[in-house]
Amino acid sequence: MKKLLLSIALLIFISVSASAQQQFVWNYYKVALTLHDDFKVTKNTDEEFRAEGDGMEVYVDVWEENIAVEDMDEAVAKYALNMKMTEVDAAHEVHINGLDGFYVEGFKDGDRIMLAGLIVPNSHTNIVVEINFDDKDTTAEKDALAILNSIKKLR
Incomplete structure (x- = not known):
């Protein structure tokens, strides 16, 4: 009986998590x-996509520069510095x-930022993908990486 109740509880948890x-x-x-x-989507135009959630914001914009994959790491780091991010770490290949590209993490105006440049x-x-979140949120970095890893080009 305990196994049955545990199995049912686990199944409910998985279905709720998947639908969340x-x-x-x-x-x-x-x-x-x-x-x-x-x-909630706050903007979805030809130029930009914006969404806001509890303690997190996601921005996706067109990056007008023609950048080769091998130059994307430097381009992302430069983009981060141009937007005045601080404590920018080394670029991580993704x-x-x-979609191929690089991302960096840093800070701006008290928020932690994950910034990625991706080639379609x-x-x-x-x-360019920018994900802003509170550095004190213990699950936000994991959530931001999950968002970044979920991005895909539809046919």
């Missing part, structure tokens, strides 16, 4: 990302669902 996320699409570029269900294959489009 939703996929959003940046319509113009057909780029999708998965966010917690507390996120390969996310067919078979196009002349690069995107």
